[in-house]
Amino acid sequence: MSKIYILHENDEWTDHLTQRLEELNLPFELWHLDAGTLDLTSVPPEGIFYNRISASSHTRDHRYAPEFTEAVLAWLERHDRTVVNGSRALRLEVSKVNQYMALNQAGIQTPGTISAVGKENILEAAHQLGVNSFITKHNRAGKGQGVQLFHSKEALREYLDGDSFEEPVDGITLIQQYIEAPEPYIVRHEFIGGEFVYGVKVDTSEGFELCPADACSIEDLYCPTDAESQKTKAKFEVLENYHPSIVDQYKEFLKRQNIQVAGIEAIKDKDGNLYTYDVNTNTNYNSDAEEKAGIYGMLELAEYLGGLLEKAEG
Structure with a gap:
């Protein structure tokens, strides 16, 4: 029997959705992708696959969940399974640089941003940005990781040299125009x-x-x-x-x-x-x-996934 498969790495974030799926009597299965194996010669089950992997997975000791999920998504897409938020969505989820480039290509304005690797280059990026107030953030983030507001280059230097500096998981720090x-x-x-x-x-x-x-x-x-x-x-x-x-x-x-x-x-x-x-x-x-x-987002999401499942079975 076909079912809805939820690809995730955080049980707390699936509870509301699974409750709604149960209310609607929709068949589902959770795939926790923080670790595991994948036989690339196998064929995926029939069903609807919803990707809920988060950029902040590494903060829950699930460092390689996005990478493993990308492999699973490639496998699913190779076999033409219906995937909600597939490979492209995952690439944008784990990279704000990818997000901003895609948004800009669509004519959507983003704050002025410079990416940097290495503390000295973070400071140099702040000089290049040429604004008085700016923020730092991680390229792969979530949960406000690495977000700090500065009103001077000197304050940034103190942060970089201090114990509170957070090293980004992918090494890329963004220096961004502060929008007041x-x-x-x-x-x-x-x-x-x-x-x-x-x-x-x-x-x-x-x-x-x-x-x-x-x-x-x-x-x-x-x-x-x-x-x-x-x-x-x-x-x-x-x-x-x-x-x-x-x-x-x-x-x-x-x-x-x-x-x-x-x-x-x-x-x-x-x-x-x-x-x-x-x-x-x-x-x-x-x-x-x-x-x-x-208005209930998880209910609407469950109904949406249920509609896709019904369409696939029809």
Whole structure:
């Protein structure tokens, strides 16, 4: 019997989806790809394969999950299986350089960015960027890894020479123009099946940790779980009647990149210029924000996967 296969490396991020699949009585199987073997001469089972591998897998001691998943995806695609978020999506997930090049090719503006390998070259990149305020981030990141805000080259030098410097897992640090918004928030645009589902306003006043999943937690900059959310103002808010013109560009971009499920993050500066800075193909949803809005991303995702399975079996 055909089923839905979920390719992942983090059990906490699959719970909400599997609950919805069970509610809909859809057959599924989890493939945990942090390690394993793959017989390249074998034939994959029939079904729908949904890739949920994250760029932050190495922070959970799953260093080679993306590489192993790329091998599995190549095997699945070789046999023409239906893959949601296939090889191209994975390449963008694990490389912001790839993201920015693809976004720019689609005519979508990203912040000025220079990539660098080596501490001296990070400092040189800050000089080349030629702005007073800038941030550093990891090329393969997730969970706000390596994101630091600087207002001077001297502060960057102290960071590079200090104990708090984080070495990127792929060696590539990005030095990026800091976009100062008139109000401290960004908007994350959620897509399922290539269609826009909703925009969620994310409060950034406490820092750069923007993961909307209930399970996210890093250095006390947390995504509110059901229990914790009563202690503070909502960090995530699903926007009503929100459909800006950029959505159509995002849809076309995702179509060209063969990405079906994504959360695309953007920020406006004080002059109203919109900058897109992250494409998350392992997108998660916040239950508090969705409950208030009456929109449920994981339910829509489960229905989408179920529709693909029904189509494949028909």
